[in-house]
Amino acid sequence: MFQKILIANRGEIAVRIIRACRELGITSVAVYSTADKDALHTQLADEAICIGKAAPADSYLNMERILSAAIASKAEAIHPGFGFLSENAKFAQMCEQCHIAFIGPSAEVIRRMGNKQEARNTMINAKVPVVPGTKEAVYTADYGLKLAEQIGFPVMIKAASGGGGKGMRISHSREDFTENFEVAQTESVNGFADDTMYIEKYIEDPRHIEFQILADKYGNVISLGERDCSIQRRHQKMVEESPSAALDDKLRAQMGEVAVRAAKAANYESAGTIEFLLDKNKKFYFMEMNTRIQVEHPVTEMVTGLDLIKEQIFIAAGEKLQWKQKDIHITGHAIECRLNAENPAKNFMPCPGKIDYLHLPGGNGVRIDSAIYTGYTIPPNYDSMIAKIIVYGKDRQTAIDKMRSALGEVNIDGITTNLDYQYDIITHPVFQSGNITTSFIENYFE
Template identity: 70%
Template sequence: MFQKILIANRGEIAVRIIRACRELGIRTVAVYSEADREALHTQLADEAVCIGPASSLDSYLNMERILSATIVVNADAIHPGFGFLSENSKFVDMCQKCNITFIGPSAEVINRMGNKSEARSTMEKAGVPVVPGTKEPVYGADEALEAAGKIGFPVMIKASSGGGGKGMRISESPEDFMENFNTAQMESVRSFGDDTMYIERYVRNPKHIEFQIIADKFGNVVQLGERDCSIQRHHQKVIEESPCAILTQELRRKMGDEAVRAAKAARYENAGTIEFLLDDRQNFYFIEMNTRIQVEHPVTEMVSGVDLIKEQIYIAAGLPLSVKQEDICLNGHAIECRINAENPRKNFMPCPGKLIEVHLPGGNGVRIDTAVYSGYEIPPYYDSMIAKVIVHDKTRTGAIAKMRSTLGELILEGVTTNTDFQYEILNNEDFQKGEFTTDFIEKHF
């Protein structure tokens, strides 16, 4: 087992990893930018190293500085969390050259599954259902338009290296295609330095269902059930829950089997997520694989009883999975609300600032993952998510009631947050029935 792990991240995920390491008796090292000098993760870790100014490019995305810090403090491994360098194959290669364990999949797998065109090809060869689309990447608008005509409109234009909704556009017809393609491609170049695109048929108003998998070095793959991530705004998830309210046991088993098949086809190791679209006729299609821990991993932990961060560490240390598929029994229902420092009434404008008073609710089945505290100054340089509120109950109805009660008790005074907006979603009749798809927010708000 590792003696010391450096966490190449910040915020609530850094705190989450530190706590898991502490339970395993592993020493931790936090890295931080100058803007995060007073952040909670720097205070909870055994050691903390400043790696640069506020800009992510000069700190949390600076591979050389992070590796230098790892070597100086003599850490065995790096946990990247999510975002930043978590899916950067170059960083994984650099870790290997420095004899540092990267807690995640190999660079080869990240490249294969991070490139959406190659991921589609891998899944097609394995027999996993995929949305009809281009088999090869496209680079020019003219060839892309020709491909879209063969697939049939509407189509989704996607950056091969995309994520988080960047480099994605929906085209309804040939008339709007060129403008949407050029915009998505320019966004991909700016965000990922890659002009590789692909086109797939747009599945209108589907459910977004993802399956959590864990896989070790011995070929063992276990799926831990699904999460319904259909409540989204501009392809960014807002509320996640497990299990999905509308899946039958037969469909859940079938999708879970395909998720395991997908992970094996990718020769995957560590924790990852297989994402599907589910249409109104119960057809499902692979769309992508996330080669990292997800923001919404706590809902799976709550219903499965498996600590995903600890599993990541075990796998990276060369140990077998601590559970087998027959051990997994999903219990009850869990919901997660992402609390962001933003103003929903002003187009979700970020609202950094000082938190004057913080009160975090508790009680049976309530979990708050956060790195904020009273007096904490939310910096303007990073993602606006400041907390995740997770609840668990025997039933979905009970979980919704518990979440409403919990949000009503949550106090984050000093900045504007989306807490009231989350409350409105929970009160919506269609949400309560489970009758919602990815257009829910656009349709109701």
């Protein structure tokens, strides 16, 4: 087992990893930017090293400085969390070259699964159902239009290296295709330095269902059930829950088996997520694979009892999975709401600033993953998510009631958040019915 791990991240996920290290008796090393000198993760870690200025390019995205900090602190492994360098194949390869364990899959797997087109082809070869679409890369709008007409409108235009909703546009007809293609490609170039695009059939009003998998270095792969991530705003998840109200036991088992097959086809190791679209006829299609821990991993932990961060560490240290598929049982229901420092009334404009007073809920079945505290100043340089409210109940309605109570107890003074917006989602009759799709926000809140 590792003696010392460096956490190449910030905010609540850094705090989450530090706590797992503490429970395992592993020394934790935090890295931080000048904007984060008073951040909670720098205070909780056993050691903390400043790696640069506030801009992510000068700190949390600066591979050389992070590796220098790992070498200087004699850390044996680096946990990248999510975001930043967590799905950067070059960084994973640099860790390997420096003989520092990267807590995640290999650089080759990250590269292959990070390229959406190559990931699709890998799944097609493994007989995993995929959304009909292009098999080759697309670089021009004219060529893309010809392929889109063959596939049939509406189509989804996607960046091959995309993520987080960037580089994605829906085209409903040939008249709007060129403009949408060019906008998506520009976003891809600006966000990922890659102009490679692909096109797939747009599945109307689907549910977004993702399966959590664990895979070790010895070919053992298990599924930990699904998360329903259909509540999204512009492809950004807002509410996640497990299990999904749309799946019965038969479909759950079938999708879980396909997720395991997909992970094996990718030669995957560590915690990862196979993401599917589920249409109105209960047909499911592979969408992408996330080669990292997910923001919404706590809901899976709540219904399975497993600690996914610890499992990642065990796998990276070369241990075999201690669980077999027959050991995994989904019990009860969990829901997560993402609390962001943003103003929904002003097109979700980020609202950084000082927290004058903070009260977060607690009690039976309530979990808070956060790195904020009274007096903390949220910097303007990073993602606006400041906390995750996670609840657990014996069934979905109990979990909804608990979330409604928990959100009603949150009190944050000094900044504007999406708290009321989340409360409105949870209490909306359509959400409560469980009959939700990725169009929920668009249909009822915009």
